[in-house]
Amino acid sequence: MQVLTKSFQKVAFQWPEGFYSDGIHIGLRRQKKDFGWLFSKVPAAAAGTYTTNQFQAAPTKLTKAMIDQDHQLQGLLLNSAVANSCTGQQGWDNAVQEQTWLANKLAVDPSLIGVASTGLIGAQLPMDVIKNGLPQLTPTKSDAVTYAVLTTDKQPKTICVQCELSGHLVTITGFAKGSGMIHPKMATMLGFITTDAQIAGEDLQALLSDQVDETFNQITVDGDTSTNDMVVTMANGLAENPNLTPDTADYATFAAAFHTVLGELAKQIAADGEGATKLVECNVWHAASEADGQQVAKAIVGSNLVKAAIFGEDPNWGRIISTIGATPADLDIDHVNISMNGLPLVADSLALPFDEATVKATLGQSKITIDVDLQHGDASGQAWGCDLTYNYVKINASYHT
Template sequence: MTEKTITTLTEFKWPQGFASDGVHAGLRKERKDMGWLYSQVPAQAAGCYTTNQFQAAPTALTKKTINVKHELQAMVMNSANANSCTGEQGEKDAATMQALAAEKLGIAPELVGVASTGLIGANLPMDIVKAGIAQMELTQNTAVTEAILTTDLHPKTITVTCEVGGQTVTISGFCKGSGMIHPKMATMLGFVTSDANIAGTQLQALLSAEVDSTFNQITVDGDTSTNDMVVVMANGLAKNPELTPDQADYSTFATALHQVLAFLAQAIAADGEGATKLVEANVKGAANGADGQKVAKTIVGSNLLKAAIFGEDANWGRVMSAIGQTDAQVDIHHVFVWLNGLALVENSRSAAFDEAEMKKAMQAEKIVLDVDLNSGAATGQAWGCDLTYKYVQINASYRN
């Protein structure tokens, strides 16, 4: 078995058979606020959803729809309004949105998923939603990647290709997410399209395994949204032999999918509300994988450390305090920490770093904290961002 190349394209493009659109329906003042995604043939589908007990109506509907036979031919989505905590009316509105999109596309409603994001607790203005769907066409543009944004500063997209069973398979993903980011099973809205030939249940198994080390390892503010979902659609038009775990190229596809999910997850952390820096924690020497993941996520989740990183202050005691807050196995006298390659902590004490050199390292847009717990051979990784004045400003008046 030869190792196959996975190529990241410089520009986003849709896999074979996918079309989409994004429009300004009127839910927001000026920016695009509705979009859809369509495959010319029904696609195999998989999803992961928020674990928040108040799951929003569109999230619940999409989960129910996908779970029937892991098939989907379209997704319709809107920003500005989360259709969450909206009671029975909210459930009806999500179903109407599904039906309207299905009608315009000429497919069964059971093949349409629905996603909403934005303010919690307001009912969807259905006249605007209806007008928005009426406007939408089937195009090759990427307007849908803008239409799902809320406080995000820019769309987050990626396309990778790989060879599978002699065919070129394309995987394209996009997502939104900036605040209320602390996923437990999935995060905010993420959509991955592919022309790969793979069964829906197999796709679900792959996705469920991969979100744990990607979307579930990012945090912006420790709050888990009511609307989180990641959906993958694979329509088989690449005509590769069906992907199963015993196939030679299965691992190539799995790795390519992981790359897409990891890229999107990190892009959300980097575009966290008010963020000026992406923070990555790489933990090694953990007793087991769960410990490594837990320590990494606690580090990037510490408000105090996030504020210090914003201030470019090498306050390493806050890294130690975060590690010590977990119940992970830690050799408490032999922890090591490096910041962008410079030694910060040696044997649980301050390394003899040069303040000026460290300050300079902290001016980078990406801060990488490498941590050695000296307690085993497992690792863990997580991504977050700094805590800034802008985060407070954005969230002090989100409803206005």
């Protein structure tokens, strides 16, 4: 067994014990992979979080219903290009048909199958294409499925972390898609996390729900919440570690590793925002409450004026402080500090002298860090976004066509 030198570490992409997948092209898109599956050879504990958009898509509703029954899943069928959202009863029937077909292929009960779709809203799935594509899926250990869910993404978002729990090597592997329509009120995109850890479904759900709030829910690209989005986690227990509960010694290690997976996927989504050239991270310190810290951080990375200024490499801190003031956060308006990439711009809500050329040069980097010290408490917050570019408009002006 591999010996870990610290509580957990990032490793090259690999599936946890007992997980298999595949991703292929079946004709939903012109050329790129557009169809895939992910499954465990045994039923797995499962947890999910889902979009709060009132027009929740059929596959999202179906998967939520399956997980809510008894927090178990064994397989997921995934497609890009067609969202199967706002498609009425036919769309629901199609999602159930997909579920049935995959259940038959895996010889499991349909209640153990979920479905995830992403793409154009309002179009019906071409079910003949889906039916003909399903037999082509094979059980591989490749990362092909991570490509099959992409839409306007430039690349997949993936991470793999391993930790040792009571002498058992546990792997946590996650992948996600998301580039536009990103402003989570849960987790706006598709995210999938697999692990061979042994943990009950209810405990996994509590952990996921808690950690989504400070990871996926703290990213924004364009302020729009989509109809199809969800994060699904499956834990099949094949690492054979002692069962994890919040009161066990190994739980903190697993929770920290799990948080790293969610956080890294969230940041990768923000960095790959449609048309983006820069990842923007905002750290808020000394807020009156955690809610205030999180709210201020997300407001800053979500401000179109801040995003446009960062694209233009313009150190216009007035856009940042005005965004802070527009939130309902409890503030001491005379004592706010702001810096960008470590260069102080504002102290006690007043401008500091700075060399504009130096600040502008640092804004040319691919990652921009905004630090805000509210000097009004002991809480903090963090959020991630991206710059707003001409290319964002170009991509979304022709998304349907």
